[in-house]
Amino acid sequence: MSTEVYVSGAAMTAxxxxxxxxxxxxxxxxxxxxxxxxxxxxxxxxxxxxxNVYGGMVLGQVLMRDLGVTGPALYNVENACxxxxxxVHLACQALRLGLYETVLVFGVEQLTQLGGGTIPLQRNDYxxxxxxxxxxxxxxxYAMRGxxxxxxxxxxxxxxxxxxxxxxxxxxxxxxAQQRTAVTVEEVLQSRPVAEPLTLLQCCxxxxxxxxxxxxxxxxxxxxxxxxxxxxxxxxxxxxxxGCDDIxxxxxxxxTAQLAYEQAGVDPKDIGMVExxxxxxxxxxxxxEALQLAWPGEGAALLRSGAxxxxxxxxxxPSGGLLAKGHPLGATGVAQMVEVVWQIQNRAEGRQIExxxxxxxxxxxxxxxxxxxxxxxxxxxxx
Amino acid sequence: xxxxxxxxxxxxxxxxxxxxxxxxxRDKESGKGVFPRIRASSPVADRYEPIMxxxxxxxxxxxxxxxxxxxxxxxxxxxxxDFAEDVRVFGRLALAEGERPRIGAPVRVxxxxxxxxxxxxxxxxxxxxxxx
Numbered sequence: 484m485s486t487e488v489y490v491s492g493a494a495m496t497a498x499x500x501x502x503x504x505x506x507x508x509x510x511x512x513x514x515x516x517x518x519x520x521x522x523x524x525x526x527x528x529x530x531x532x533x534x535n536v537y538g539g540m541v542l543g544q545v546l547m548r549d550l551g552v553t554g555p556a557l558y559n560v561e562n563a564c565x566x567x568x569x570x571v572h573l574a575c576q577a578l579r580l581g582l583y584e585t586v587l588v589f590g591v592e593q594l595t596q597l598g599g600g601t602i603p604l605q606r607n608d609y610x611x612x613x614x615x616x617x618x619x620x621x622x623x624x625y626a627m628r629g630x631x632x633x634x635x636x637x638x639x640x641x642x643x644x645x646x647x648x649x650x651x652x653x654x655x656x657x658x659x660a661q662q663r664t665a666v667t668v669e670e671v672l673q674s675r676p677v678a679e680p681l682t683l684l685q686c687c688x689x690x691x692x693x694x695x696x697x698x699x700x701x702x703x704x705x706x707x708x709x710x711x712x713x714x715x716x717x718x719x720x721x722x723x724x725x726g727c728d729d730i731x732x733x734x735x736x737x738x739t740a741q742l743a744y745e746q747a748g749v750d751p752k753d754i755g756m757v758e759x760x761x762x763x764x765x766x767x768x769x770x771x772e773a774l775q776l777a778w779p780g781e782g783a784a785l786l787r788s789g790a791x792x793x794x795x796x797x798x799x800x801p802s803g804g805l806l807a808k809g810h811p812l813g814a815t816g817v818a819q820m821v822e823v824v825w826q827i828q829n830r831a832e833g834r835q836i837e838x839x840x841x842x843x844x845x846x847x848x849x850x851x852x853x854x855x856x857x858x859x860x861x862x863x864x865x866x
Numbered sequence: 867x868x869x870x871x872x873x874x875x876x877x878x879x880x881x882x883x884x885x886x887x888x889x890x891x892r893d894k895e896s897g898k899g900v901f902p903r904i905r906a907s908s909p910v911a912d913r914y915e916p917i918m919x920x921x922x923x924x925x926x927x928x929x930x931x932x933x934x935x936x937x938x939x940x941x942x943x944x945x946x947x948d949f950a951e952d953v954r955v956f957g958r959l960a961l962a963e964g965e966r967p968r969i970g971a972p973v974r975v976x977x978x979x980x981x982x983x984x985x986x987x988x989x990x991x992x993x994x995x996x997x998x
Contacts, residue, residue, distance in 0.1 A: 600934070613902055613986060617957045618931060618944050626929035627946055634927070634969045676932040676941075726898030726952040730927065 486579045488713040490864065491706075492521025492698035493824040495817070498809035499661040500595050501692040506538060509694040510546040510591040513814075517587065517696035522706050525550075528698075529583040531557040532574045534566035534590035535813035537597065546591065563605075564760065565848030566590060567695065567816030568718070568860030574699050575716040581701075589696035590818070592811030599690045602812070605849070622686060625763035626678035628730050632765055633680060635731065640680045642783045644671035646764035647685050649792050650800045654807025656793070656834040659818075661691050661809035685764040691809035695818035711824050714841075715746035715863040721854030728855075733773035735859040736847060740774045743861040749841060751775035754797060754863070756826055756836050758819035759845040761804040766847075771799070774845060774861075793834055801826065801834045816860060819844035823864045841865040885921025886975045889985050890953050892917045899953030902985055919955070922974050922993050923947035926954060928967035943967045947990055958989045965992070 494516025496509050510533075518525055531552060533543025543557045562569040567590030574586045594602070601620045604611055611619075629643060636642075648668055654660035666684055674684040704710040719739040728734075744751060757774065761767040771782035776797060785791060791799035802808050802822040805815065823842035825831045842864050849857025889903040891914035904914045926946040933939035943959040945967060959967055960976075974993040981987035 610902060614956050616986070618942065619956060620931075623929055623931065623944055626931075627927040627944075630929055630969070631927040675935075676930075678932070679930040681929075723900075724954075725893050725896055725900050727926065727948045727954045730946075 486581070486701055487703070488575050488578050489700050489702070489704055490697050490711045490713065490820065490824050491700045491704040492517040492519070492523060493696075493821040494520050495659060495695035495814070495821045496693050497659045498691050498693035498811060498814070498818070500690060501593070502595065504692070506591055506593045507546050507549060509593065509692060510589055511550045513591070513694035513696040514547070514550060514552065514587060514589050517589070517698050521698035521700070521704065523585060523698055525552050527585050528552060528555055528587045530555050530574070530577060530586040532560055532570035532586065532588040533557060534560045534570040534588070534817065535592060536561055536563060536566055537592065537594070538813070552587065562858045563848030564762070564810070564812050565718070565816060565846040565858040565860045566813045567818070568844065568846040568862060569816070569858065571697065571699070571713075571817065571820060571862065572716045572718045572860060575713055578699055578701050584702055585698065585700040587696065587698055588817060589694060590814040590816060591694035592813040593692045594811055595690050595692050602689055620678075622678040622681060622763065625765050626681045628769065629680045629763070629765040631730055632768065636780070636783060638783060640672055641668055642768070642786065643680060643685055643764040644668040645786055646761065646767045647671045647806055649786070650761060650767075650804040650806040651684070653793055653801050653834060654803025657803050657808060658833070660803040660807045661688050662803065662807040681763055681765070685806075687762045687805035687810040689810070691811050693809060693811040693814045693818070695814045695821050697817060697820055697824070707828070709828070709866045711827050711864050711866055713862060714749070714865050715743035715861070717742035717746060717862075718858065718860045720858055721849070721856050724854055731769060733769045733855065735855045736770055736773035736845060736861070739859040739861045740845065743843070743863050744775075747863040747865070749863060754841050754843045755839045756801060756823065756842045757797060757799045757845065758802060758804065758822050758842070759799060760847045761800055761806050762810060764806070767799065767804070770845060774843065793836070798836055801831065801836060816844065816846040819846065820862060820864060827864065827866055886977060886984055886988070887921055888919045888955065888975055888988060890917050890919050890951065891915065892951070897952070899949070899951045901953050901955045917951055919949045919951055919953055919975075922972055923949045923955065923990070925959075925967060925969050925971045925973055927969060928959065930967065945973065945990060947973050960989055960991050971995070
């Protein structure tokens with residue numbers, strides 16, 4: 484990557500139930516925060532990337548109208564849970580091509596408007612439609628991985644619960660997280676069963692609203708002594724799964740991460756923190772290995788070593804992750820980057836990682852039947 | 867976990883003598899299978915060849931879904947079933963009360979009594995294991 488892309492501003496709303504706030508208000512609050520953080524006037528924005536899943540047609544324009552950020556090209560981006568990260572990816576491409584100098588990327592979602600319950604699968608595919616009729620949901624997909632993981636690795640459900648315990652403990656420290664109560668392994672395992680082996684406290688909250696925004700620019704920010712750069716931005720789509728694949732092999736995530744490491748020219752062991760897509764506890768264990776934080780088969784040992792907890796060698800989800808912070812789909816990928824920026828710039832009050840130089844974000848999107856995941860996005864940010 | 871509720875009616879169907887078979891496709895390039903079958907009218911149909919799956923398969927993984935108590939629905943089991951033709955099929959597993967799904971267990975394809983299309987209305991039941 485020849486042209487440097489800087490994150491000159493980063494902001495987000497708290498994630499939670501915002502019954503008294505519209506989606507416009509959430510998005511505008513995040514965007515105004517990012518503009519202020521970047522010390523950029525809105526007239527400098529040359530393009531806008533708006534990420535969302537369930538909001539409907541030309542949502543970005545709807546959300547920006549009253550704010551007066553109108554006129555420049557506005558791209559509405561949907562890639563399921565990877566929408567926000569995909570929007571950042573597209574923005575980086577345009578910036579590196581020299582099409583723009585400064586752009587705005589935001590993601591927003593208001594899942595409370597869907598009425599709660601599991602996030603619906605998309606129904607535009609005959610195979611997904613068939614399997615949804617049989618009972619497939621997103622928790623089902625991850626629960627299948629969980630059962631197989633416990634079987635192959637000769638583990639007990641405790642290992643899954645320990646992921647929730649860690650990330651909820653992180654969430655206690657993050658005022659932007661929806662779930663801010665610490666839990667024990669016993670409480671996790673005794674919470675309501677959802678899709679065995681997953682219990683309620685092992686699933687990210689599905690009734691959550693929120694927005695996040697970043698300002699990306701090729702102009703070196705003058706107000707920051709150590710501006711954060713986007714060192715790698717990779718997005719991939721899932722291969723058609725034929726035959727009887729290994730569901731513990733997060734192939735799309737491994738592939739995307741490898742691209743990102745190559746782009747950034749960094750070794751996985753040099754990553755100082757990770758915000759990853761822990762929609763369900765089992766996912767975090769699998770992604771330890773896919774992101775090369777642990778050798779194959781050693782994800783559980785990495786968790787138990789304490790290396791991925793705050794204070795450990797490579798804290799994972801210091802924000803609380805999706806499990807504690809919440810998962811407003813379109814906002815998630817952008818919010819992960821907000822967390823990394825704040826951590827690198829010593830602004831993550833209450834959960835600060837010392838001397839951080841490199842952080843990685845990872846999102847997977849889409850419960851489409853017949854592929855590992857529809858989309859994967861990995862970004863590496865650093866100074 | 868709670869015991870798994872028995873299916874409302876014992877699944878049965880007018881099965882062929884050697885059992886019910888699902889329709890699938892085989893990718894000509896890789897030799898791997900895929901379910902459901904790629905339609906003959908599909909523009910990519912020539913990439914695949916039609917195959918019939920064996921009547922029995924093996925549980926690769928499973929879950930038991932516990933619907934929200936407010937729904938009044940009872941728990942039910944779902945499985946990934948691997949067929950000898952290198953095809954994995956997702957579907958419901960009907961179990962007798964007190965039975966649990968088990969990875970590696972053999973299952974057999976069947977249909978509900980009111981099924982109109984076996985390739986949509988299939989479900990699995992536990993098959994008798996061959997004891998060596």
